[in-house]
Amino acid sequence: xxxxxxxxxxxxxxxxETLTNYKIDYDDRKFCCxxxxxxxxxxxxxxxxxxxxxxxxxxxxxxxxxxxxxxxxASIVAQLIDYKDNENTxxxxxxxxxxxxxxxxxxxxxxxxxxxxxxxxxxxxxxxATLSFKHSDxxxxxxxxxxxxxxxxxxxxxQDVVKEKSKSVNKELILKIAVAGFCMSNVMxxxxxxYFGLSGLEKNFQxxxxxxNLAFCIPSTFYCGKxxxxxxxxxxxHKQINLDTPLALIIAVLFIRTAYxxxxxxxxxxxxTLTALIFLLxxxxxxxxxxxxxxxxxxxxxxxxxxxxxTLQDGKEKPVAINELAIGDRLxxxxxxxxxxxxxxxxxxxxxxxxxxxxxxxxxxxxxxxxVYAGGRQMGEAIEVEIVKLASQSYLTGLWNKDHYKTNxxxxxxxxxxxxxxxxxxxxIAFSAIAxxxxxxxxTKAWSAFTAVIIVACPCVLALSTPFTLSAILxxxxxxxxxxxxxxxxxxxxxxxxxxxxxxxTLTTTETATLHFSGFLNHEEQLLVASLLRNSxxxxxxxxxxxxxxNKSYQVVDYVETPGKGVKGLVNQxxxxxxxxxxxPLGIEPDDSNGVHIVIANIYKGCFKIQQEWRDGLxxxxxxxxxxxxxxxxxxxxxxxxxxxxxxxxxxxxIHFEQSPVQxxxxxxxxxxxxxxxxxxxxxxxxxxxxxxxxxxxxxxDNINNFTPGCDAILKGSSLKYLPNxxxxxxxxxxxxxxxxxxATAYNCVGLYYAVQGTLYPLVAAVLMPLSTITIISFxxxxxxxxxxxxxxx
Amino acid sequence: MNILYFLVGxxxxxxxIFLGAFIWSLKSGQHDDVxxxxxxxxxxxxxxxxVDTRKADPSPKSDDNHN
Numbered sequence: 064x065x066x067x068x069x070x071x072x073x074x075x076x077x078x079x080e081t082l083t084n085y086k087i088d089y090d091d092r093k094f095c096c097x098x099x100x101x102x103x104x105x106x107x108x109x110x111x112x113x114x115x116x117x118x119x120x121x122x123x124x125x126x127x128x129x130x131x132x133x134x135x136x137a138s139i140v141a142q143l144i145d146y147k148d149n150e151n152t153x154x155x156x157x158x159x160x161x162x163x164x165x166x167x168x169x170x171x172x173x174x175x176x177x178x179x180x181x182x183x184x185x186x187x188x189x190x191x192a193t194l195s196f197k198h199s200d201x202x203x204x205x206x207x208x209x210x211x212x213x214x215x216x217x218x219x220x221x222q223d224v225v226k227e228k229s230k231s232v233n234k235e236l237i238l239k240i241a242v243a244g245f246c247m248s249n250v251m252x253x254x255x256x257x258y259f260g261l262s263g264l265e266k267n268f269q270x271x272x273x274x275x276n277l278a279f280c281i282p283s284t285f286y287c288g289k290x291x292x293x294x295x296x297x298x299x300x301h302k303q304i305n306l307d308t309p310l311a312l313i314i315a316v317l318f319i320r321t322a323y324x325x326x327x328x329x330x331x332x333x334x335x336t337l338t339a340l341i342f343l344l345x346x347x348x349x350x351x352x353x354x355x356x357x358x359x360x361x362x363x364x365x366x367x368x369x370x371x372x373x374t375l376q377d378g379k380e381k382p383v384a385i386n387e388l389a390i391g392d393r394l395x396x397x398x399x400x401x402x403x404x405x406x407x408x409x410x411x412x413x414x415x416x417x418x419x420x421x422x423x424x425x426x427x428x429x430x431x432x433x434x435v436y437a438g439g440r441q442m443g444e445a446i447e448v449e450i451v452k453l454a455s456q457s458y459l460t461g462l463w464n465k466d467h468y469k470t471n472x473x474x475x476x477x478x479x480x481x482x483x484x485x486x487x488x489x490x491x492i493a494f495s496a497i498a499x500x501x502x503x504x505x506x507t508k509a510w511s512a513f514t515a516v517i518i519v520a521c522p523c524v525l526a527l528s529t530p531f532t533l534s535a536i537l538x539x540x541x542x543x544x545x546x547x548x549x550x551x552x553x554x555x556x557x558x559x560x561x562x563x564x565x566x567x568x569t570l571t572t573t574e575t576a577t578l579h580f581s582g583f584l585n586h587e588e589q590l591l592v593a594s595l596l597r598n599s600x601x602x603x604x605x606x607x608x609x610x611x612x613x614n615k616s617y618q619v620v621d622y623v624e625t626p627g628k629g630v631k632g633l634v635n636q637x638x639x640x641x642x643x644x645x646x647x648p649l650g651i652e653p654d655d656s657n658g659v660h661i662v663i664a665n666i667y668k669g670c671f672k673i674q675q676e677w678r679d680g681l682x683x684x685x686x687x688x689x690x691x692x693x694x695x696x697x698x699x700x701x702x703x704x705x706x707x708x709x710x711x712x713x714x715x716x717x718i719h720f721e722q723s724p725v726q727x728x729x730x731x732x733x734x735x736x737x738x739x740x741x742x743x744x745x746x747x748x749x750x751x752x753x754x755x756x757x758x759x760x761x762x763x764x765d766n767i768n769n770f771t772p773g774c775d776a777i778l779k780g781s782s783l784k785y786l787p788n789x790x791x792x793x794x795x796x797x798x799x800x801x802x803x804x805x806x807a808t809a810y811n812c813v814g815l816y817y818a819v820q821g822t823l824y825p826l827v828a829a830v831l832m833p834l835s836t837i838t839i840i841s842f843x844x845x846x847x848x849x850x851x852x853x854x855x856x857x
Numbered sequence: 858m859n860i861l862y863f864l865v866g867x868x869x870x871x872x873x874i875f876l877g878a879f880i881w882s883l884k885s886g887q888h889d890d891v892x893x894x895x896x897x898x899x900x901x902x903x904x905x906x907x908v909d910t911r912k913a914d915p916s917p918k919s920d921d922n923h924n
Binding site for chain 2: 113117164171245
């Protein structure tokens with residue numbers, strides 16, 4: 064109890080943020096800001112304080128001030144909803160804020176807040192909520208507003224996350240596994256009498272059991288195994304051999320031989336081996352298809368863009384879907400909104416934060432008539448722009464549409480490489496066996512030996528060891544905050560010999576930034592500034608406020624906040640300004656242009672500057688990587704950090720500044736043309752092209768729910784220090800696969816010994832295959848754990 | 858021994874019923890979300906409303922620790 068009391072004393076009851084001296088008391092509870100308090104207020108009024116009972120401080124900070132007018136447009140609404148009839152509407156939202164059981168409880172009891180939302184269902188892992196509401200009582204906009212009020216603002220973007228995801232669910236494979244498992248277990252059941260030897264009486268049943276087994280083989284082969292045949296045929300058409308080619312051959316041979324022996328009553332067939340093989344192969348496929356519900360690897364600019372934007376038509380504001388924008392449309396861009404298409408600035412004062420597009424940290428000012436590019440975020444008063452290029456043709460989206468991406472740096476994997484040699488080897492042995500027995504004049508034995516060789520030499524283990532090893536590695540990575548797209552990508556990771564870093568957001572962190580004040584403020588002045596900033600919800604104000612740590616406050620009169628510029632007000636009868644250069648009273652010329660400048664009673668006091676910090680453990684990381692990799696830095700920012708970077712990186716590192724997204728992409732292409740395998744680490748849209756072109760693109764993020772550009776893997780910022788260990792483990796993974804291949808070959812040799820003699824009894828095959836499979840699977844999982852421990856990842 | 862023919866038929870029919878049941882559950886979406894229902898079932902109905910009226914609860918504050 065005591066512990067809990069101290070916790071509730073020092074953190075916000077709603078969001079759990081550590082309280083500064085500035086706090087709000089309400090209902091005997093303490094809150095860090097008005098947003099948190101108002102959520103609590105809504106919940107307590109609706110008798111929903113259960114929310115706080117299931118978890119401590121379940122809330123998340125409120126930061127939304129989005130304009131939702133577009134949700135009143137019927138054409139936009141129609142794109143979003145799943146179903147609509149006369150009374151009801153059903154819609155599925157993606158809500159990144161869902162993170163604990165309290166969230167589930169609250170969102171499934173929405174009807175208590177507004178009975179018109181009569182049903183809601185949460186899918187926790189996908190962070191999705193399906194809501195049903197009566198659209199005569201509540202509009203979609205009101206639903207979203209209601210959700211935003213309680214801190215669960217749905218993410219509605221141009222690339223609909225919900226609909227993309229529902230496509231990727233692979234029910235077909237699970238269905239096939241179910242059928243294959245069903246066939247396998249039944250065939251096993253009917254094969255048992257055969258294994259134990261049949262008495263004279265039971266011989267009557269042999270014929271029946273045979274036919275039943277054959278009947279089970281048919282769905283197993285032609286439904287569950289169909290993909291292997293189609294895949295083999297397509298690859299043969301392209302005059303290539305992949306791993307599916309020998310597998311399809313084996314399935315076909317097994318089926319034909321089983322059917323032949325059963326139809327002509329020549330003893331038991333290989334029905335058990337066939338069905339078990341197909342079942343195991345499908346299991347391997349399933350293990351390979353590891354999905355992360357909460358992460359999307361294929362995002363592009365569309366998930367960064369909103370679905371609609373405000374246009375001005377005859378002086379009136381009207382929300383229009385981004386897809387329907389036309390050249391010449393006037394757009395009204397408010398503070399914090401995104402410019403969706405290349406446009407010309409017509410009215411207003413544009414300060415554009417282009418950091419996501421170019422990687423440049425400081426906002427840029429644009430003058431009237433200047434071109435503003437898509438992806439820039441306005442920081443300041445609302446501006447008016449006129450579109451000159453469509454959203455789909457802008458400079459930014461061009462990165463995705465252009466045919467930059469040369470695929471001749473082909474991604475190959477070990478399996479397909481070895482499948483070729485494997486198939487050739489099997490055919491050589493099979494044909495020598497058949498030739499030998501024909502030479503001996505024993506045609507029955509010849510065919511029996513031929514088929515037996517193909518059956519025994521099954522590359523089943525190959526098809527299984529790779530997915531099992533790599534998916535075991537994926538789950539090790541997963542625990543350390545490194546989410547790799549799929550198992551194939553792990554092989555690419557192991558191959559890399561060059562690393563290219565982005566600077567902003569990759570080598571520096573966005574979460575912890577230190578604050579520097581250029582001048583000096585005495586205690587009284589600190590109080591004045593703190594009292595003023597308390598009124599602002601801007602992140603910078605809150606950050607400075609936290610650093611000032613004032614314990615009391617003055618009344619502020621004539622408070623004015625200019626969005627994106629700063630605040631001013633009369634505090635304790637003293638005029639105080641805090642904000643950018645532009646807001647300062649005339650006659651005061653600060654020494655530096657950026658940062659939050661403080662002016663008290665017309666005297667310039669200095670400026671607060673946020674300095675980006677390098678990520679933790681950068682020094683040892685680079686020291687670890689420099690021996691194995693060719694390191695490079697491509698930054699979109701200015702040269703100001705060159706000296707600091709040179710301290711971290713070895714002398715031969717190539718550091719380039721002011722790189723445009725296209726230059727980054729071309730730099731990677733150039734490296735690849737030198738024959739290098741390039742790993743790219745980046746974070747923003749400006750790296751998106753480079754991430755896509757690189758052999759292995761890693762998107763770094765401090766919050767997994769944030770936007771990340773399309774990539775092969777997502778890495779948490781705090782886990783960057785493990786990067787060398789990740790690479791080492793992926794290389795060890797390939798070693799494991801090679802060792803298991805050797806083990807499998809040993810088993811195959813035993814089988815081949817019987818096979819070439821034409822004496823392979825079905826029971827031997829039926830025992831050999833599962834035995835080797837079990838050996839391999841246990842070997843791979845144990846070996847992966849050992850290697851993970853060796854690499855300090857477990 | 859003819860009864861065996863009947864039993865074999867029964868066993869296959871039973872297995873087919875189970876397979877059919879699984880396919881039905883898969884198609885009707887019962888496996889789409891395997892996490893949330895497990896959390897949902899643990900929610901009490903109206904905890905807050907019943908706190909005061911609960912009889913056998915010596916420390917009324919203990920319901921703060923549900924997780």
